[in-house]
Amino acid sequence: MGRRCGLSGWSLVYDPPFMSTLTQSASTALQLVVSLDPQLMGIVARSLAVSACACALACSLGLALGAWLGVAQFAGRGAVLTLLNTSLAIPSVVVGLLVYLLLSRSGPLGYLGWLFSFKAMVVAQAVLVLPIVTALTRQTVQDAEQLHGEQLRSLGAGAALRACLLAWDERHALLVVLIAAFGRAISEVGAVMIVGGNIDGFTRVMTTAIALETSKGDLPLALGLGLVLLGVVLALNLLVALLRRWRVRAEAAGLALNRGLAL
Numbered sequence: 001m002g003r004r005c006g007l008s009g010w011s012l013v014y015d016p017p018f019m020s021t022l023t024q025s026a027s028t029a030l031q032l033v034v035s036l037d038p039q040l041m042g043i044v045a046r047s048l049a050v051s052a053c054a055c056a057l058a059c060s061l062g063l064a065l066g067a068w069l070g071v072a073q074f075a076g077r078g079a080v081l082t083l084l085n086t087s088l089a090i091p092s093v094v095v096g097l098l099v100y101l102l103l104s105r106s107g108p109l110g111y112l113g114w115l116f117s118f119k120a121m122v123v124a125q126a127v128l129v130l131p132i133v134t135a136l137t138r139q140t141v142q143d144a145e146q147l148h149g150e151q152l153r154s155l156g157a158g159a160a161l162r163a164c165l166l167a168w169d170e171r172h173a174l175l176v177v178l179i180a181a182f183g184r185a186i187s188e189v190g191a192v193m194i195v196g197g198n199i200d201g202f203t204r205v206m207t208t209a210i211a212l213e214t215s216k217g218d219l220p221l222a223l224g225l226g227l228v229l230l231g232v233v234l235a236l237n238l239l240v241a242l243l244r245r246w247r248v249r250a251e252a253a254g255l256a257l258n259r260g261l262a263l
Contacts, residue, residue: 066137096191
């Protein structure tokens with residue numbers, strides 16, 4: 001409740017407390033981001049490091065496995081693809097629970113002592129991202145196999161060689177897959193909350209920090225982290241759009257060059 005002076009004198013004006021709190025929180029959040037607040041930047045750096053390591057681990061295996069599944073023919077392939085596609089819908093909390101059971105003291109990998117650590121979060125995000133990379137790579141390489149596979153087989157190329165050649169030929173599309181995988185990893189909250197424990201200064205990342213600070217009522221820090229997270233996702237989407245546009249232009253230039261040589 002406030003007072004405002006008009007032509008007829010002073011009048012009472014209702015100032016909603018929610019809007020005042022939101023404005024103050026947003027202003028403080030912008031100040032935290034612009035001033036590169038050490039606490040905020042530490043959380044952001046840890047989030048980027050965890051997601052980058054998880055994507056590197058998942059992509060190194062997922063690209064190879066997906067490319068091989070795109071060209072290989074074997075008994076039970078349909079069942080394997082069904083399991084792979086089903087794994088795309090596994091909730092992140094279920095992945096976190098499975099990794100927790102593996103890394104707990106009574107689990108098969110408990111002797112490693114990785115639970116509630118940086119390594120545990122990397123493993124959880126890698127397990128979460130691996131099916132995405134594998135499935136998208138498999139579909140991309142399989143589509144290329146339908147177009148060029150017969151020609152490669154006539155030249156004597158085996159499944160492994162065809163997988164490598166087709167994956168390289170579709171490298172621009174696979175870059176989009178890698179970016180999408182990173183976006184999925186960095187926006188995940190359930191798995192890293194379970195296996196990391198959200199320990200301040202050690203395993204607290206952007207998504208878990210946003211959840212915690214919101215429950216504590218520290219809205220400026222939560223909003224600041226949210227702005228950074230939105231910025232990262234926006235940058236990834238812009239990068240994907242630029243890569244697609246660059247690929248279209250490169251393919252158009254290649255077709256024009258081939259037509260010029262044919263003439």
